[in-house]
Amino acid sequence: GGRINMAEVVLKKVEKQYPNGFKAVHGIDLNIKDGEFMVFVGPSGCAKSTTLRMVAGLEEITGGEIYIGEKLVNDLPPKDRGIAMVFQNYALYPHMTVYDNMAFGLKMAKVPKNEIDKRVKEAAEKLEITDLLDRKPKEMSGGQRQRVAVGRAIVRKPEVFLFDEPLSNLDAKLRVSMRVRITQLHKQLKEEGQNATMIYVTHDQVEAMTMGDRICVLNYGKIMQVDTPLNLYNTP
Ligand code: ADP
Ligand code: ADP
Numbered sequence: 001g002g003r004i005n006m007a008e009v010v011l012k013k014v015e016k017q018y019p020n021g022f023k024a025v026h027g028i029d030l031n032i033k034d035g036e037f038m039v040f041v042g043p044s045g046c047a048k049s050t051t052l053r054m055v056a057g058l059e060e061i062t063g064g065e066i067y068i069g070e071k072l073v074n075d076l077p078p079k080d081r082g083i084a085m086v087f088q089n090y091a092l093y094p095h096m097t098v099y100d101n102m103a104f105g106l107k108m109a110k111v112p113k114n115e116i117d118k119r120v121k122e123a124a125e126k127l128e129i130t131d132l133l134d135r136k137p138k139e140m141s142g143g144q145r146q147r148v149a150v151g152r153a154i155v156r157k158p159e160v161f162l163f164d165e166p167l168s169n170l171d172a173k174l175r176v177s178m179r180v181r182i183t184q185l186h187k188q189l190k191e192e193g194q195n196a197t198m199i200y201v202t203h204d205q206v207e208a209m210t211m212g213d214r215i216c217v218l219n220y221g222k223i224m225q226v227d228t229p230l231n232l233y234n235t236p
Contacts, residue, residue, distance in 0.1 A: 007069030007082060007159035007197055008034050009055060015063030016050050016221070024050045025221045027064065032199060037186050039212035040201045047221040048201040049164055055199060056085050056162050069159055079109075082159035084152075086166045090145045092137040092152075098124075099133040102152045109156075119155040126185065127151045143174040150182065154189070163200040167207065175207070183211050209233055 009032040016025035024047045032038045040048040053059040055066055057078035066073050073081050084105075092101050099120060106116045124130045127147040137145055146166060153161055163182070167175045182200075189196040202208055208215045209229045217224040217232070225232060 007195065008032060008036075008067075009038075009160055009197060009199065010067040011051075011055075011064065012067075013064035014051070014054060014061060014066060016047070016054060016059065017062045023221065025054070028221075028223055030216060030223065030226065032197060035190055035196050037183070037196075037198045037200065037211060037213045039208040039215045040199065040218055041203065041205060041208040041212075041215055042218035042224075044203055046218040048203070048218055050221075051218070052085075052162055052164055052199060052201050055081075055160070056083055057081050058085075083162055084154075084156045084158035084160075085162040085164065086146075086149050086153050088165040088168050090137070090142075090149045092145060092148060094137050096136070097133065098129060098135050098137075098140075098148050098151075101137070101148060102155050105152065105156055116155075119157075120151075123151040123154040126154065126188070127181075142170050143178065146170065146178060147181075150185070154185075157194055159195045159197065161196070161198040163198065165201055165203070167202075167204075175204075179207060179211055 011028050011030040014025060014028045017023045028051060040051060042048055050059060054061050057073065057076060061074050068081055068083070093104065096104065102120045102123060103116050106119065124133060127150060129144065129147050129151060132140060132144060167178050170178060186196050186198055200211060212229055214226060214228055215232055216226045
């Protein structure tokens with residue numbers, strides 16, 4: 001498959017000062033390559049989520065620049081950034097079925113119905129949730145809901161996937177299987193030529209180590225290290 005739509009994500013001297021005056025991010029410089037799986041790891045409060053949310057357009061950038069696919073996105077709303085985000089709490093619409101949850105963003109974007117149907121069913125198959133399409137979120141387990149949340153991101157064919165602690169609410173066994181599932185999905189989408197640059201936030205070092213092509217270690221709103229898992233954890 002050819003490479004369609006892949007986007008590098010570039011952060012230049014990115015800063016975040018919250019309205020209360022607290023400075024959470026202190027000049028982050030980072031290049032995330034086309035198709036790369038980048039993990040942000042670090043202790044609670046180190047600004048993983050703030051940084052991710054600035055890439056998503058959910059938090060204002062108060063200094064520096066963020067580029068997605070060579071386009072400066074500082075002033076773009078989330079819907080114009082070519083991103084799809086998966087949240088820790090799933091953020092599904094409770095009154096809608098799984099099908100409609102996955103279809104909703106595409107309907108808003110005026111994607112034709114037959115194309116929506118095709119994408120939803122393809123994504124459902126990938127995530128093994130075809131049997132659940134008529135259910136509502138409250139009729140499913142946490143792991144099932146999280147698969148739906150990932151499915152909802154896939155159908156939009158975004159240039160960049162953003163994951164904010166997506167597995168933190170799952171039990172240990174499910175976390176391991178979802179880890180594998182998301183890593184395989186990254187490979188599979190790439191093979192299919194669909195865009196698969198992923199940024200994944202976690203406080204879990206094992207998750208970081210097993211999932212990332214590279215890992216960006218944050219502390220107190222600064223980058224401590226950026227490297228492959230092998231180089232980060234196996235150096236003498
Ligand atoms: P992480 O995702 O690594 O746990 P966050 O990005 O959520 O960290 O938070 C980084 C820092 O910014 C923390 O010290 C947090 O208390 C602070 N923070 C987060 N949101 C706000 C806010 N709306 N106003 C002020 N400070 C905030
Ligand atoms: P709307 O209410 O917005 O008109 P519909 O519920 O009529 O949307 O669904 C439109 C199409 O989506 C249907 O023709 C069907 O192909 C598909 N669809 C909807 N729900 C499901 C489902 N649970 N499983 C499979 N396909 C579905």
